Amino acid sequence: MPSKLLNGRVPMVALIQTLAVAEYLSFHRAALALGTSQSSVSARIKTLEEDLGIVLFDRNTRGVRLTEAGRRFVDQVHDAMSILDRAIKTAGMQSRGEEGELRIGVHALTTGCFLDRLLERFHDDYPSVRLHITEGTARDGQFMVREGKLDLAFMVGAHDISDLNARIIWRDRLLVALSAKHLLAGRPDVDWQQLAEETFLVRHGGSGPQVYDLIVTRSAGKWLTPAIIRVAVGRTALLSMIAAGHGISLFAEEGVAANTANVVFRPIRDEPETIPFSAIWSPSNRAPALLKLLALATNMR
Structure with a gap:
């Protein structure tokens, strides 16, 4: 028989209240911290214990303490909550282009050149976005962008490519x-x-x-x-x-x-x-990190 937790019958609030009681070792203080009533906290945890078939807390006149089964359960719930919290934060950062990865093709990368400064500045601004750099020709870059192996390619020259976006990013003598x-x-x-x-x-x-x-x-x-x-x-x-x-x-x-x-x-x-240097990318690639890199390149230019 599937567990009630897996099929969604245990409310998230019951787990949060359990963690609060385990932290404060008091139903009263946990309720104050959560902005709810002590009776609500007590009733939810009692229902959770019945659903799980274990006693999470020993209750007596001197206060509350975790049982051994309760300690193990709370440790696992705490770990699960940390994973869930990280997943939510990561999703938000990825949607804002602040985390993830970018695969970038370059014609060359020399210390101090515009491209080197651009990538260094982007890494400083978005340290959680991993940059994977591949060196190759303009032809290589176009093929790899089309095949989805690169998000973006920087190359020499001005390019008018029917199936790819292209923009001159900087010029040089x-x-x-x-x-x-x-x-x-x-x-x-x-x-x-x-x-x-x-x-x-x-x-x-x-x-x-x-x-x-x-x-x-x-x-x-x-x-x-x-x-x-x-x-x-x-x-x-x-x-x-x-x-x-x-x-x-x-x-x-x-x-x-x-x-x-x-x-x-x-x-x-x-x-x-002067010699133009361009960026090319797929019109279907709307990755937030890619758009942020293009915006930064335009601003630095």
Whole structure:
């Protein structure tokens, strides 16, 4: 036969009153704390004892004390109430975007850049939201957002994607990275034509595909496309290759490390525009934490 607690016949108020009596060891003081009458508390607990088939409290002229069965019952009810309270608080926090998790795709993450500051600020504001960061290309990010594997992806460029939301979050200046021994390293800036004879090193991952497209676009109709070598390395290895004189590459200004050894960064004076960085997400994803991150990004911009 199902227990009366499981099929809902024991009122929650009876459990709350039981916990109060166990705390105060007095029906009178428990009733005062709960703002009800002593007779109501006494009657409910008596009914609960009858339903459970056990005696929860020993009553005598000197006061009230828990029986051994009562102590065990109260301990378990207290644990259950704590779990219920946590569930209610968690649900409320999740509905407000203050708890849960966000899966975020990035093209790169460099200390001090806008994206790094954004995620750090979000973590400070919402420490109970766990951030799971995945690095990949813009193509990877789009696929993973569509498949529900990412909530949001940050990527280089402005994007118009029919089935996804996209918004430019910030812009940055474009710089060329050169070996400190390069002939152009001593100049305050360079122009695109001066780079036409150079060999560009472009990563397969991260923002590499966008860098490749930009080099081709800036050369179109003006001069032959420069030599472009795709390299399957990370950002640190790419900078080492540039420092060693194997080629040059392009970086956003905020992604430049101040202490990069033997590499110099110069602005391209005839670059017509700053580089946009966008966020993309699914229109069906209305997770409160996602909306809070987007709002914070807009405010910080």
